[in-house]
Amino acid sequence: MVKRSIVWFKTDLRLHDNKTLVKAIAQSDGIIPVYCFDDTHYKTTNFGFKKTGCYRAQFILEAVCNLKDNLQKLNSDLLVLHGNPEVELSKIVKEFNVKTVFAQEEITNEEKLTQNKVEKELFNLDCSLQTYQTNTLYQFDNLPFNPENAPDVFTNFRKAVEKDCIIGDMFEAPKQIKSPKLPLTILPDLNALQLESTNTDVRSAFPFKGGETEALDRLSNYFYNTKSILTYKETRNGMVGDSYSTKFSAWLALGCISAKKIIAELKVFEEKHEANTSTYWLFFELLWRDYFKLMMVKHGNRFFLRDGISGLIKAAKPLNKFALKKWIDGKTGNDFIDANMIELKKTGFMSNRGRQNVASYFCNDLNLDWRYGAAYFEEQLIDYDVCSNWGNWAYLAGVGNDPRSNRYFNIEKQASVYDPNATFRKLWLTKK
Incomplete structure (x- = not known):
């Protein structure tokens, strides 16, 4: 009997530094790479927003397509499924007589529920x-403390990790993959995922394209072609252009590139420069x-409650839908907040500085339930x-990992410091 295994790709859409893939190849006579577009990821949440909006969905489609192409170069392929993973994976297990499924370990509640199913x-x-x-x-499991005993203040975590921990070696990308003959499968489009098509706004700071190939190209360009990494600390609070920050986050979120790969490079x-x-x-x-992931392991679903991990119960008030919509549409009347929110709505991206300001404004100036802001970000x-x-939103709302109870941003001062000539505001508040 041939010992076949499935490699279930999720948010690890790469061949390099992929422990799951390497372990599967080592323990199997042949592997079947699979990706499933999970129906639950494209539904509307309890907060009234899509769990996955059109911008991220398009990025996912591009990343999955690139993974499929890269697997085909190694004489394998990617089975692309659509539905509930427990149902769709079971069909492949029965069809190919599979004995083991290899996958990324999940740490958050909804993802763990799917994994358990x-x-x-x-x-x-x-x-x-x-x-x-x-x-x-x-x-x-190599940290100097168990997750349940991990420090709730980042600085304490950082000092302990820098003192006592080392980053493990990367797993090399396979040179060839042995797979059985796999049926042809086609990626769904945005319409099949019940989403509208998206167009790239010409004002976009950085038009992202999904996939491992694009991620590695960005890494090389940011480090070597432009050497922008040498000024990252000084420019990372910028708001206009493609090089003020690394822009690695989208590829990291889907696992098109690994954090270990970035650090190794x-x-x-x-050493060279x-x-x-x-x-x-x-x-x-x-x-x-890493810290926010560890905190999610430690505190679990408390990060999704109104009082977060703080234990400070905040009285629930009726949702001001009018104020929420004004914030979403960039029509609050505050030009700095509005410019950032329009950029998010039109591109699916916002700078780090922008995110902190719009979240502070949402929580403190509008006094809205922070979870609605986090849920809108989840969609967009x-x-x-x-x-x-969710960790950052709880942090800004004063119910997360922050020794200060109220993290308030003076929006006008922030605008004068980070957009002194109103370049960013003029870009996004000018009608297109």
Whole structure:
């Protein structure tokens, strides 16, 4: 009997540094790469927003297409499924007599529920599920503390990790993959995902395209062609252009590139050129990303409650739908907030500085339930990452990982510092 396995790709859409893929190849006579467009990812949430909007969906389609192309170059392919993973994967298990499914380990509640459903269905088919942590810089089991004892203040986490932890080696991309003959499958389009088509706004700071190939090209360009990494700390709060920040976040969110790959390339760059506060700051930001994932493991669903992890119960008030819509449409009357919200609505992207300001305005000036803001970001953002998005919103709302109870931004002062000539505001408030 041929020992065949499925590699279930999720938010690890790459061949390099993919532990799940490498382990599957090593333990199998042949593998069947699979990606499933999960119906639940394209439904409307309890907050009234799509879980996945058109911008991210388009980016996902491009990333899956690129993964399929790259697998075909290694004499394999990608089966593209559409439906509920527990149902669709079971069909492939039965068709190809699969005994093991390899996949990325999930850490957040909804994703874990799906993983558990799949594992239950596989058990009924005498098939096992093996999962691996693949989307962080550090392995959580190598940290100097268990997740439940992890510090709730980032600085304490950072100091402990920098002192006691090392980043593990990357997993090399396979040179060839042995797969059985796979049936032809076609990617759905946005219409099949019940979404409208999207057009790139000419004012976009950076028109993203999904896929591992694009991610590695951006890494090379940012480090070597422009050497923008050398000024990252000074420019990262910029708002106009394509090089003020790395723009790695969208590819990281889908696993088109791994955090370990970025750091490995960063070390090569530092040896060849220069190490400075900006090159360190990129590591610092990736550490924040790991931290929010670890906090999600520690606190679980509390991050999705109105009082977050703080335990400070905030009285629920009726939702001001009028104020919410004004914020979404960029019609609050505050030009700095409105320009940022229009950019998000038209492109699926917003700068880090913009995100902090619009979230502060939402929570403090409009006094709205922060979860609605987080849910709207979930729909709109190309680079949506469940841990970073909800962790950051809770942080700004004063109910997350922040020793300060009220993180308020003076919007006018922020605008004068980060958009002193109103270049950004003129760009997005001018009718197109």
